[in-house]
Amino acid sequence: MMGDLLLRTLRSPSRLVPLDALRCTNAGGSRMPQVLGGRLNADLADRLAAICPTEAMRRGSDSGGRWFELDYGECIGCGRCAAAAPEAVLPAVHLEACGVRREALVHRWSVDTGKEIPPQTAEPPRLDRWLGRAVNIRQLDAGSCNGCEAEIAALTNPYYDLERWGAHFVASPKHADLLLVTGPVTRNMAEAVRQTYAALPAPKLVVAVGACGCSGGVFDASPAVAGGVDQVIPVDAYIPGCPPTPAMLLTGLAAVLQRRLGRRGAGRVSAEAVKARSATAGAGSVASRANPQSS
Amino acid sequence: MTRDAALAGLPLTLRRTWEKDAQPPRLVSIFGRSVGRETEVHYLFDRGAADYEETTVVVGGEIGSLVPLAPAASWQEREIHDRFGLIFAGHPDPRPLLRPWQPAPPVSAPNGTRRWPPDAAAGIGAEFIPVTGNGVTEVAVGPVHAGIIEPGHFRFSTMGDRVIFLELRHFYTHKGTEDLLAGMDAAGATPIAESVSGDNCLAHAVAYCQALERIAGVEPPPRAQALRGVGMELERLANHIGDFGALCGDVGFAPMPALASRLKEDLLLASLAFCGTRYWRGIAVPGGVTMDPGEQARAALARAVAAAGREFAELGGRALRNPSVQARFDGAGVLTPQAARDFAAVGPVARASGAPLDLRRDRPYGAYRRRSVAAARLAAGDVMARAQIRMLEAAAAVEFLRATLADWPPGNVRDRFPAGAEGRGWAAVESPRGELVYWLLLQQGRIVRCHIRSPSFQNWPALPPAVIGGIIADFPMINKSFNLSYSGCDR
Ligand code: SF4
Numbered sequence: 001m002m003g004d005l006l007l008r009t010l011r012s013p014s015r016l017v018p019l020d021a022l023r024c025t026n027a028g029g030s031r032m033p034q035v036l037g038g039r040l041n042a043d044l045a046d047r048l049a050a051i052c053p054t055e056a057m058r059r060g061s062d063s064g065g066r067w068f069e070l071d072y073g074e075c076i077g078c079g080r081c082a083a084a085a086p087e088a089v090l091p092a093v094h095l096e097a098c099g100v101r102r103e104a105l106v107h108r109w110s111v112d113t114g115k116e117i118p119p120q121t122a123e124p125p126r127l128d129r130w131l132g133r134a135v136n137i138r139q140l141d142a143g144s145c146n147g148c149e150a151e152i153a154a155l156t157n158p159y160y161d162l163e164r165w166g167a168h169f170v171a172s173p174k175h176a177d178l179l180l181v182t183g184p185v186t187r188n189m190a191e192a193v194r195q196t197y198a199a200l201p202a203p204k205l206v207v208a209v210g211a212c213g214c215s216g217g218v219f220d221a222s223p224a225v226a227g228g229v230d231q232v233i234p235v236d237a238y239i240p241g242c243p244p245t246p247a248m249l250l251t252g253l254a255a256v257l258q259r260r261l262g263r264r265g266a267g268r269v270s271a272e273a274v275k276a277r278s279a280t281a282g283a284g285s286v287a288s289r290a291n292p293q294s295s
Numbered sequence: 296m297t298r299d300a301a302l303a304g305l306p307l308t309l310r311r312t313w314e315k316d317a318q319p320p321r322l323v324s325i326f327g328r329s330v331g332r333e334t335e336v337h338y339l340f341d342r343g344a345a346d347y348e349e350t351t352v353v354v355g356g357e358i359g360s361l362v363p364l365a366p367a368a369s370w371q372e373r374e375i376h377d378r379f380g381l382i383f384a385g386h387p388d389p390r391p392l393l394r395p396w397q398p399a400p401p402v403s404a405p406n407g408t409r410r411w412p413p414d415a416a417a418g419i420g421a422e423f424i425p426v427t428g429n430g431v432t433e434v435a436v437g438p439v440h441a442g443i444i445e446p447g448h449f450r451f452s453t454m455g456d457r458v459i460f461l462e463l464r465h466f467y468t469h470k471g472t473e474d475l476l477a478g479m480d481a482a483g484a485t486p487i488a489e490s491v492s493g494d495n496c497l498a499h500a501v502a503y504c505q506a507l508e509r510i511a512g513v514e515p516p517p518r519a520q521a522l523r524g525v526g527m528e529l530e531r532l533a534n535h536i537g538d539f540g541a542l543c544g545d546v547g548f549a550p551m552p553a554l555a556s557r558l559k560e561d562l563l564l565a566s567l568a569f570c571g572t573r574y575w576r577g578i579a580v581p582g583g584v585t586m587d588p589g590e591q592a593r594a595a596l597a598r599a600v601a602a603a604g605r606e607f608a609e610l611g612g613r614a615l616r617n618p619s620v621q622a623r624f625d626g627a628g629v630l631t632p633q634a635a636r637d638f639a640a641v642g643p644v645a646r647a648s649g650a651p652l653d654l655r656r657d658r659p660y661g662a663y664r665r666r667s668v669a670a671a672r673l674a675a676g677d678v679m680a681r682a683q684i685r686m687l688e689a690a691a692a693v694e695f696l697r698a699t700l701a702d703w704p705p706g707n708v709r710d711r712f713p714a715g716a717e718g719r720g721w722a723a724v725e726s727p728r729g730e731l732v733y734w735l736l737l738q739q740g741r742i743v744r745c746h747i748r749s750p751s752f753q754n755w756p757a758l759p760p761a762v763i764g765g766i767i768a769d770f771p772m773i774n775k776s777f778n779l780s781y782s783g784c785d786r
Pocket of ligand 1: 031032033051052053054055056057070074075076077078079080081082
């Protein structure tokens with residue numbers, strides 16, 4: 001019986017998503033908004049800022065005139081902006097702002113000209129070339145709702161298979177190169193988070209995940225919450241989303257590790273190759289080798 | 296404390312409620328609310344009628360504890376003590392619950408808002424119940440665990456391999472959610488409800504919306520009800536499949552978690568194609584839902600569900616017939632029907648221990664008024680029963696989804712939700728983990744008090760009785776067979 005099950009596992013067609021596809025549509029299903037700057041005007045900026053429940057959308061003015069901002073680090077993808085102003089806000093399909101510094105999550109437009117104002121600091125996340133290909137990741141829940149954990153756990157399923165880059169999850173911070181932290185840091189977890197960070201060996205890379213990890217999210221105002229991860233330990237890069245899709249997590253991690261998804265031979269699989277391989281696997285190449293009687 | 300002494304200590308109204316029938320009612324929840332200098336304590340009971348029975352007592356300072364009569368009241372009373380400073384006389388274990396390392400309850404402002412002390416650093420080490428004796432070893436686990444899981448602390452006392460005592464210390468993910476909701480515009484607060492427990496966010500959103508709709512006297516259109524029902528059964532199916540796979544993974548039956556994680560992802564991708572989100576966030580809103588997929592999308596979803604359901608039924612059945620799985624699941628982690636009743640356990644955990652408790656059948660709401668779901672119930676109360684219950688319920692969910700998607704109600708999906716709703720009310724849904732209750736008090740459309748009673752809060756205290764007496768190596772498996780949410784419990 002066990003043999004049947006094993007056989008079934010081996011015979012089912014490959015579900016591995018090609019890496020290029022992951023990268024191009026990483027934000028599909030994340031409900032993160034994409035703002036068409038050219039469509040902005042003062043009235044619309046006011047309206048959007050008023051309906052956004054987390055103040056991810058905000059407006060103001062300075063010497064350069066009136067501006068409008070979208071902070072992906074605070075956005076929970078509630079979809080209200082896209083529903084209220086479909087002419088200027090669309091659901092994002094691709095999101096570049098994954099695995100970047102905090103400032104790079106904030107996009108700013110001039111309301112007067114509709115042009116995007118580039119962020120002040122465009123410094124890329126820390127380089128750690130010596131990490132090579134393999135990376136040990138320790139996931140730490142600092143108080144999340146478990147939504148981000150569900151998506152992080154999905155990274156190990158046969159669709160995303162994080163291990164194809166030699167990246168894998170380890171059980172102790174002492175074995176980890178990178179700490180993947182979710183959730184607003186609750187007051188009750190703050191000390192445990194500090195101690196986990198202390199146990200991490202160099203280079204102590206930290207990636208904050210999700211709206212809560214980036215900014216405290218919807219819980220930021222609660223007195224029982226210390227805030228985003230960077231309120232408690234230093235953070236190298238941020239992956240927004242509520243929760244981020246597995247594809248956003250993958251592109252974010254790749255950005256931190258300076259690895260271009262789909263640009264290296266070993267990890268690159270075309271859609272055709274996947275199809276061809278599944279066809280052979282499904283057609284019994286495995287079955288012919290196995291002996292059902294022996295199980 | 297004797298039963299009579301405990302009864303004598305209760306406020307009169309509560310005592311009358313408790314003694315009304317020969318069989319005491321099932322305790323649903325106890326929660327507090329600040330009213331001036333006093334605390335209003337609400338007791339929700341289930342007596343089998345269409346509505347829960349609510350008893351309200353206003354007290355200052357001290358009130359008799361219900362714990363000697365109903366052990367399920369323990370955490371509820373401790374939470375009220377921590378939040379409102381109320382003393383429960385006769386509570387056998389009145390230690391702080393929300394912040395156990397802090398002896399005094401946190402400062403409570405008269406209007407009920409919480410102020411946490413600035414030095415709110417967490418730590419473990421505050422008193423646990425001491426277990427002493429020759430050969431007793433204490434094993435401390437958490438709050439940071441080894442896998443991709445939420446934080447919580449388990450303190451085992453063992454004698455050799457045998458667990459002789461287990462104490463849970465949770466609330467590490469306590470986010471003050473109920474206080475955060477107070478003062479918010481009720482119609483716009485669904486995203487907070489969705490972030491109480493992320494893997495069953497739709498159940499939370501629907502429970503919250505139903506409570507609001509009940510207060511405002513709004514009935515969402517039938518098509519919206521059908522969509523909510525489809526979403527909630529998909530959520531149950533995905534969770535049950537994932538849990539079942541992980542459970543088999545915990546006993547080293549490796550093919551099953553690999554398959555289950557694939558089937559779960561199949562369903563999440565089917566959701567994505569159906570309604571644009573993997574977990575149905577942002578879909579349920581007061582008055583209805585925010586999307587209306589067409590016929591083709593429904594047919595595609597029905598196909599995906601049927602395929603996943605078929606494969607899960609076949610492979611799950613084989614896993615449970617496997618001798619090495621049976622050797623671990625059978626007879627392990629037994630929660631007796633009596634213990635399940637004492638702790639007022641809910642959901643699949645209760646149904647695997649003989650309790651016929653399922654809100655979809657007992658108090659049908661939304662789509663379950665049009666179409667019932669086959670109720671599962673087993674008596675053994677062991678890990679095997681909890682695994683089997685998940686398979687039975689997955690099959691029932693598949694059948695519900697097939698029938699609902701095939702018989703689609705006409706009409707719109709969202710009615711206007713009136714501004715400025717006032718009043719109080721509750722709603723309960725059967726989430727994948729069981730009975731989930733939202734209780735709301737509104738004034739001019741704003742939330743005055745929102746109480747969230749998650750199934751995990753109710754079921755966590757029922758875990759130690761299933762673990763004690765077994766070997767410590769079985770703990771991960773037993774814990775997984777309950778699969779409770781930390782965030783849903785801690786809020
Ligand atoms: S989708 Fe994001 S930016 Fe838009 S209203 Fe919601 S939280 Fe704000």
